[in-house]
Amino acid sequence: MRFLLPIILFALPASAGEPPRFPMPSNAEAWKALPNPPLPPWARAVSASLPKTAAKLLELDDLHRASSPLRNALAAKLRWVASDAVGSRYGKAIAEFDAKAAGVAKADLEAWAKSNDPLVPFARKMALAADSITDSEFKKLLDIHGPETMVGIVHALAYAGFHDRMLLALGIEPEKEPVPPLGRTFDAKWYESITTPARDPMPARTAVPAPSTATFDWKDLTGKKMPEELATQRKRPLRVPLPPEESLAFMTEASRARTLKIVWSHVSQGYQPKMTGAWFAAMNQFQAEAKIDQVFTNTLFWIATRTNRCFY
Amino acid sequence: MGHSEMLLAVAGLDDEQVRKLTAMLARGEWSAFSKEDQVAFRFTHKLTGKPASITDADVKELIAAYGRHRAMDIIWYVSWCNYMTRVGDGLQLPLESTNVFGPAPKKEKP
Numbered sequence: 001m002r003f004l005l006p007i008i009l010f011a012l013p014a015s016a017g018e019p020p021r022f023p024m025p026s027n028a029e030a031w032k033a034l035p036n037p038p039l040p041p042w043a044r045a046v047s048a049s050l051p052k053t054a055a056k057l058l059e060l061d062d063l064h065r066a067s068s069p070l071r072n073a074l075a076a077k078l079r080w081v082a083s084d085a086v087g088s089r090y091g092k093a094i095a096e097f098d099a100k101a102a103g104v105a106k107a108d109l110e111a112w113a114k115s116n117d118p119l120v121p122f123a124r125k126m127a128l129a130a131d132s133i134t135d136s137e138f139k140k141l142l143d144i145h146g147p148e149t150m151v152g153i154v155h156a157l158a159y160a161g162f163h164d165r166m167l168l169a170l171g172i173e174p175e176k177e178p179v180p181p182l183g184r185t186f187d188a189k190w191y192e193s194i195t196t197p198a199r200d201p202m203p204a205r206t207a208v209p210a211p212s213t214a215t216f217d218w219k220d221l222t223g224k225k226m227p228e229e230l231a232t233q234r235k236r237p238l239r240v241p242l243p244p245e246e247s248l249a250f251m252t253e254a255s256r257a258r259t260l261k262i263v264w265s266h267v268s269q270g271y272q273p274k275m276t277g278a279w280f281a282a283m284n285q286f287q288a289e290a291k292i293d294q295v296f297t298n299t300l301f302w303i304a305t306r307t308n309r310c311f312y
Numbered sequence: 313m314g315h316s317e318m319l320l321a322v323a324g325l326d327d328e329q330v331r332k333l334t335a336m337l338a339r340g341e342w343s344a345f346s347k348e349d350q351v352a353f354r355f356t357h358k359l360t361g362k363p364a365s366i367t368d369a370d371v372k373e374l375i376a377a378y379g380r381h382r383a384m385d386i387i388w389y390v391s392w393c394n395y396m397t398r399v400g401d402g403l404q405l406p407l408e409s410t411n412v413f414g415p416a417p418k419k420e421k422p
Contacts, residue, residue: 021371022380049384087364130401138404151403158398165391168363169371200379203348210347213354214340222338230314233407240403261412263405264315264396283392290385294323296349297389300356302316302334304393307360311313312400312407 021171023048033194040179042172051194052289055186056282063278064159065098066181070152073102078123078153081113082160085127091164093174119153126157131309138239147240151271155279196289202296218306233311238263243270314407322413348377356390
């Protein structure tokens, strides 16, 4: 029934008097690419450049908001704390909306965020400086929740880290009434019917002399220190038991063999196959749709990992 | 960081090229890169470290350098990076000793 209610969407500009950072199609225009009402504003903005990826993201968003393996109430509480930590007003607004739908009032949400539950500081650290989480902090939570739930909690907070950055970069402000989870999937026929807009050619990457615009000091890890940090990461003990190979029985032999080589994939697929599968589906759709230079993107990946001090 | 270096190798750089590239990035020697690259690098650093501080001017600069659709690609991709690193850091995954991102296995015969 909720989808039959007329909901007016307001796409607020990033700041008063300024136009939106990206063209914001009307709901009707956006539905030409994504056929189902109503869409959240971030999906409308993404759909103008990455319509198929927007569809996969809507499915991923649905999983985290409406059918989380963690239970929706816990997922919403974690999202609220993570979004609050990074200053994502939209993220907090949808967390409040989803918490209410799961039976958690706003006052209870705020009380939990001030409680002694060790998940609260864990969620904040995951949002702000995940590298600063200690083994003892993780062990304390692992003893309470077990590996399957802890891997789910990490993925839920990783999704918040992803989604909040996208919202903040797109300049998306909270709506008067958040859009509920979409509650639908898109079939192969739909994907085949959609054309991704053509991209401008990438700028020439030849080194034209330009003053350096680096705005940081990373010299603490130059020289031998960087290889030392990577060597230390190779020796680190995993914080959860490696899931048994049988946990990947749902995969084809080739996919399983590839997954077993990559610890990130093995742990994630072994304990949280739904969250991981939905994430990989969005990631793979983006790769197929954007077709962006891999040296360029992985250079950005290196900068992001260095900024986060993630040596994995 | 280990995975990004593995993926740079899969993208076509040899070990020496990866070492030189990452050393230049780490030392802040960005003047060796194009103006547009530097815009993307600075945006990546800011969106990763202080996402709420991204301004209209930052996004306009990115669009001016890459066009609207590629700017969206970059926003999506940098946000993606922040999902991946949170799983890596939250679980403190041990880095594999060899490049695990070789060519994908051939499809199984039915």
